[in-house]
Amino acid sequence: MTRVVTLTTDFGSGSGYVAELKGRLLHAKSPFTLVDIAHDVPPHDIRAAAWLVGQGCPAFPSGTLHIVVVDPGVGTDRSLIWARLGAPESHHEFLCPDNGVLTLALQRLPLMAARRLDVPPDAAATFHGRDVLAPLAARLVDGLDPESLGLPLATLAGLPWPVPQETPTGIHGEIIHSNLVTNLPSSLLPQLQAAGRLSVGQHEITTIVRTYGEAVPGTVVALVGSQGFIEAAIVEGRADERLNARLGTPVNFDAEAPRSLRS
Numbered sequence: 001m002t003r004v005v006t007l008t009t010d011f012g013s014g015s016g017y018v019a020e021l022k023g024r025l026l027h028a029k030s031p032f033t034l035v036d037i038a039h040d041v042p043p044h045d046i047r048a049a050a051w052l053v054g055q056g057c058p059a060f061p062s063g064t065l066h067i068v069v070v071d072p073g074v075g076t077d078r079s080l081i082w083a084r085l086g087a088p089e090s091h092h093e094f095l096c097p098d099n100g101v102l103t104l105a106l107q108r109l110p111l112m113a114a115r116r117l118d119v120p121p122d123a124a125a126t127f128h129g130r131d132v133l134a135p136l137a138a139r140l141v142d143g144l145d146p147e148s149l150g151l152p153l154a155t156l157a158g159l160p161w162p163v164p165q166e167t168p169t170g171i172h173g174e175i176i177h178s179n180l181v182t183n184l185p186s187s188l189l190p191q192l193q194a195a196g197r198l199s200v201g202q203h204e205i206t207t208i209v210r211t212y213g214e215a216v217p218g219t220v221v222a223l224v225g226s227q228g229f230i231e232a233a234i235v236e237g238r239a240d241e242r243l244n245a246r247l248g249t250p251v252n253f254d255a256e257a258p259r260s261l262r263s
Contacts, residue, residue, distance in 0.1 A: 003032045003141055004064040008052055009129065010041040011069070017130070021069070024134035028141040035060075042178075044072040046100050047159055047247075051177050054104025055227050057092055067137055068096035069129035080117040080132055082140075082149050083156060085109035093140070095133045100159035107161070114156055115149040164188070170195065170254040175247055176229075180239045182251045184230040192230060195253040198222040200232045203243045212236075 005025065011017040018039050025034065037056050041049045049070035057066050071078075079098040084091050086109045094102060098116075123131035140146065162183050164173040171191065173184045180200070184192070192198060198205045205222045207215055215221050217236040220243070225231040232251070233239045240246060 001061075001063075003030070004035060004060055005032050005137060005141065006035045006037050006057065006060065006064060006066045007039070007069075008037040008041065008049060008056075008066065009039045009069040010043045010045065010049070011039050013039045015039065017127070020127075020130045021067070021134050024130055025138055025141075027135070028138035030142050032141045037066075041070050044070070046070055046072070047103075047176075048178070049101050050103045050105070050159060050161075053094075053101060054108060057094075057105060058108060060092065062086070062090040063093070065093045065095065065137055065140060067129070067133050068094060068101050069133065070101055071097040071099065071128065073097065073099055074128050075125035078157075079153075080119065080128060081114055081153065081156065082117060082136070082146055083114040083153075084112040084146070086112060088112075093146070095137055095140075097128075098153075098157045100157050102156055103159040103161055106156065106158065111156065113146070114153040115146060116151050116153055118150050167252070170252060172250065172252040174251060175200070175232075175245055175249045178240065178247065180232040180243070180245055181225060181227065182230050182232070184251065186224040186228050186230065188230065189224055191255050192222065192253050195255045198230070198232065198251060198253050200243050200245050200251050201249045203245075205232055 038052055053068055081098045083094045085105055086092055119132055162174050162176060164171055164184050173182050176183045193208055205220050207219055207221045209215055209221045209223050212235050215235050219235045221233055222230060234242055
């Protein structure tokens, strides 16, 4: 089976840097399928990249090699890594900086193995994606044994990841993704429905639906999105603009008898 290689960067979709990455990858002698996950990650936003990686990468076939280059610390003493996550029968490999970009992926897929990569002396200090990760990816596609890479790592860097909290009267969370995805899991939907309203910053949403088609265009709604979290949205509109909400905006709902988040 032809190996799949993915790219996630903050270079911008029209950037020549993306072309340089792909050019280095095409030095591989073996055929592979190249997929662009995204190149418009907000610049230097490791948490946004961690969200994309954690949500999107597990959908790919076992053995996919994911290259992630969102690296505001490029050229510093932060490590570059190869990592394998998952299980022997279904796993994913990553080439990326060890800066927390795998935080969400590691919550969903156990760490099987990791290695710290050596940086060649002639690598540009500002472009390790092109000069280190892409050439190494080409070698891995051609059959390089990852065990021949650098020193093994037992743990990887992580980011503080917001989790919902119980309050005396309900549940408190926050927006964790730019299209107003909250960190409230779908399991809390019955409690939200019982409460009848979701507060997003200074705004209250009282229309809770299963699909967008249950409300007329322009209605502010709360629903469970395809990624398994409660979202705030406007039917055929932009909720972030109308609700003046962004990453970190608090969300909460009241409930007379909140059930443990651990249940």
